[in-house]
Amino acid sequence: MDEAFFAATLASTVRMATPLIFCALAGLLSERSGVVDIALEGKMLFAAFAAGAVGAATGSTALAMLAAIGVAVALAWLHGLACVSHAGDQVVSGLAINIIAVGMTVVLGVAWFAQGGQTPALDNAVRLQALLPPNSALLRLPVLGEMLLSHGILVYLAYALVPGVWWLVFRTRFGLRLRAVGENPHMVEAAGVSVQRLRYTALTLGGVLCGLAGSYLVLSQTANFSQNMTAGRGFMALAALIFGRWRPFGALGACLLFGLLDALAIRLQGVALPGIGEVSVQLMQALPYAMTVLLLAGFIGKSSAPAALGKPYRKER
Amino acid sequence: MNSDATLPRWADLFLLPLVCLATALLVAAGVVALVGQDPWDVLLALIAGAFGTARGLSYTLYYTTTFVFTGLSVAVALHGGLFNIGTEGQATLGGLGIALVGLWLGPVLPAAVMLPLLVVGGAVFGMVWAAVPGYLQAYRGSHVVITTIMFNFIASSLLTYLLVNVMRAKGGMAMESASLAASARLPSATAMLAWFGIEWPESPLNASLLLAVLAVLMVYFFLWRTRAGYRLRAVGSSATAAEYAGIPARRQVMLAMALSGALAGMVGMNEVSGVSGKLVLEFVGGAGFTGIAVALMGRNHPFGIVLAAVLFGALFQGGTEVAFDVPGFTRDMVVMLQGLIVLFSGAMTYVIAPVLARSLLLLRRLFVRLGGGLRHG
Numbered sequence: 001m002d003e004a005f006f007a008a009t010l011a012s013t014v015r016m017a018t019p020l021i022f023c024a025l026a027g028l029l030s031e032r033s034g035v036v037d038i039a040l041e042g043k044m045l046f047a048a049f050a051a052g053a054v055g056a057a058t059g060s061t062a063l064a065m066l067a068a069i070g071v072a073v074a075l076a077w078l079h080g081l082a083c084v085s086h087a088g089d090q091v092v093s094g095l096a097i098n099i100i101a102v103g104m105t106v107v108l109g110v111a112w113f114a115q116g117g118q119t120p121a122l123d124n125a126v127r128l129q130a131l132l133p134p135n136s137a138l139l140r141l142p143v144l145g146e147m148l149l150s151h152g153i154l155v156y157l158a159y160a161l162v163p164g165v166w167w168l169v170f171r172t173r174f175g176l177r178l179r180a181v182g183e184n185p186h187m188v189e190a191a192g193v194s195v196q197r198l199r200y201t202a203l204t205l206g207g208v209l210c211g212l213a214g215s216y217l218v219l220s221q222t223a224n225f226s227q228n229m230t231a232g233r234g235f236m237a238l239a240a241l242i243f244g245r246w247r248p249f250g251a252l253g254a255c256l257l258f259g260l261l262d263a264l265a266i267r268l269q270g271v272a273l274p275g276i277g278e279v280s281v282q283l284m285q286a287l288p289y290a291m292t293v294l295l296l297a298g299f300i301g302k303s304s305a306p307a308a309l310g311k312p313y314r315k316e317r
Numbered sequence: 318m319n320s321d322a323t324l325p326r327w328a329d330l331f332l333l334p335l336v337c338l339a340t341a342l343l344v345a346a347g348v349v350a351l352v353g354q355d356p357w358d359v360l361l362a363l364i365a366g367a368f369g370t371a372r373g374l375s376y377t378l379y380y381t382t383t384f385v386f387t388g389l390s391v392a393v394a395l396h397g398g399l400f401n402i403g404t405e406g407q408a409t410l411g412g413l414g415i416a417l418v419g420l421w422l423g424p425v426l427p428a429a430v431m432l433p434l435l436v437v438g439g440a441v442f443g444m445v446w447a448a449v450p451g452y453l454q455a456y457r458g459s460h461v462v463i464t465t466i467m468f469n470f471i472a473s474s475l476l477t478y479l480l481v482n483v484m485r486a487k488g489g490m491a492m493e494s495a496s497l498a499a500s501a502r503l504p505s506a507t508a509m510l511a512w513f514g515i516e517w518p519e520s521p522l523n524a525s526l527l528l529a530v531l532a533v534l535m536v537y538f539f540l541w542r543t544r545a546g547y548r549l550r551a552v553g554s555s556a557t558a559a560e561y562a563g564i565p566a567r568r569q570v571m572l573a574m575a576l577s578g579a580l581a582g583m584v585g586m587n588e589v590s591g592v593s594g595k596l597v598l599e600f601v602g603g604a605g606f607t608g609i610a611v612a613l614m615g616r617n618h619p620f621g622i623v624l625a626a627v628l629f630g631a632l633f634q635g636g637t638e639v640a641f642d643v644p645g646f647t648r649d650m651v652v653m654l655q656g657l658i659v660l661f662s663g664a665m666t667y668v669i670a671p672v673l674a675r676s677l678l679l680l681r682r683l684f685v686r687l688g689g690g691l692r693h694g
Contacts, residue, residue: 096660104656
């Protein structure tokens with residue numbers, strides 16, 4: 001419990017929150033347009049696999065990221081084909097994508113790399129490095145140095161995208177239409193704007209963000225893809241989105257909170273806190289979900305979804 | 318889609334599910350071919366592994382038992398208009414209830430009292446875990462899909478916590494509870510067949526299969542032969558219409574979730590009381606999600622669910638066998654196929670149905686023209 005502990009915990013929080021932020025923003029765009037997105041997990045997982053596989057095969061960071069984004073966007077379009085072009089159930093479609101991702105990434109991984117579903121470890125040259133060298137004097141700034149300055153480019157991109165998405169959704173014409181289509185698609189159609197095109201755009205942008213989340217996991221946080229490596233983070237991002245009341249900065253706060261719990265759960269394992277005793281890791285892991293349920297139930301504030309969320313829209317003729 | 322091409326009833330009931338399944342199998346076959354295996358060989362090995370031997374068949378039926386429970390669980394909730402994604406967590410809690418009752422009373426009570434008590438324990442624990450999201454949906458307006466997802470994670474953390482800190486067997490290193498007393502164990506199929514003088518190889522198959530059959534009949538009877546079941550289905554097809562008919566939707570939501578949770582809890586009878594005789598980590602192992610695929614394939618009908626559960630049981634058992642025989646094949650192939658089946662028979666039916674309807678129409682016109690041609694010629 002000293003300064004180094006706090007500095008390391010805070011830096012770890014910032015990193016843990018990064019994939020959550022990418023996914024929560026992806027979910028925000030999709031759900032604000034009225035399309036339920038429980039496939040964040042599957043898109044991130046498949047994107048991580050694509051980054052790991054293409055990175056290992058080509059040794060190119062750019063190609064790895066492009067592949068990750070491409071795969072996530074393709075899955076988003078599959079979701080769109082089933083639920084935007086046709087009136088398929090959005091929850092079922094999302095679930096299918098999640099299950100396919102868990103199975104297919106391992107099938108392809110085993111076939112291509114024969115390492116039990118993992119991809120080979122990437123060279124440091126392929127991975128995204130921290131912007132500052134590890135011996136930089138700036139990192140030794142008290143407490144905040146490591147927290148703010150020790151990360152790679154994708155971490156900063158994630159945080160920069162929060163105001164970016166806020167501006168897009170709340171300050172542009174596209175954002176106004178996006179929010180309208182999530183509340184009342186008939187009105188948007190009556191105004192002569194295509195509901196389908198708006199929803200596909202939202203899904204595509206969400207796919208790009210999930211691709212970045214998957215890239216981050218493989219190119220920055222670890223060095224390879226491993227079976228089911230997202231481990232529920234996509235669902236935690238969904239919880240963060242709801243906890244943040246479908247707003248970018250709210251979601252950011254929730255992601256940081258959940259990231260902090262995640263960082264603490266690892267660090268406090270077996271540590272007795274003064275006055276409280278040992279805090280169970282499982283309690284810390286369950287807390288984000290429990291808090292989200294309480295919020296949804298209206299026991300701590302209120303969180304309500306876009307009105308048209310999950311309802312298939314049939315174009316009037 | 319277009320009203321000029323609708324499916325006749327027989328096609329909607331039988332042809333469409335088969336076409337959806339075939340599409341999923343075709344895509345999976347494509348992936349199998351892509352990774353350098355012969356899909357046909359894999360399929361034959363899979364069928365042989367699932368049905369070829371008495372042992373294989375027993376394993377298939379053992380998986381089927383669990384999938385019948387989870388499939389029925391999802392289907393009952395869907396009949397009430399609710400998408401219960403929480404079967405996984407409810408099954409976890411059901412197993413916990415069964416283990417607690419078994420560990421507590423197993424040493425003192427005989428099997429004749431103990432086994433019904435275990436069923437009650439599993440049902441009540443599963444029911445309570447499902448009733449909370451049900452209550453939140455009915456009375457607090459929070460969506461059951463989201464809350465059940467959250468409850469799955471909470472259930473998984475709870476089980477880990479209990480097995481690490483509270484229920485771990487004394488002196489044991491593995492994360493599992495102490496073993497249940499003999500009176501709290503369902504007899505294995507091998508033992509039961511031996512009563513009749515039939516020799517049967519050892520397998521995890523146990524008396525919970527009979528419980529599953531009973532559950533299928535009871536769910537069928539409840540949904541289509543009782544007033545309560547009618548009310549539940551009425552709310553499921555239109556909550557507002559049901560409200561006008563004097564059926565309070567909220568109570569039906571609670572009922573649907575409670576029944577769904579109780580059915581999910583029966584997974585523990587198979588896994589905890591039947592197979593392992595103790596509570597182990599992750600004993601549900603994704604069966605709750607397979608239940609969603611089973612319910613979709615079986616079109617929410619108990620008898621359809623039996624067929625779909627056998628299909629998935631065969632896939633899981635056959636997949637394990639193929640993984641032994643064919644190098645490079647893993648059971649994840651079956652997980653992928655499961656996802657594809659959910660995709661094509663769940664989400665993409667609206668994409669497939671109009672195509673199928675148009676093809677049928679074309680076929681019919683072709684036949685009429687051919688028939689006409691023959692008469693004129």
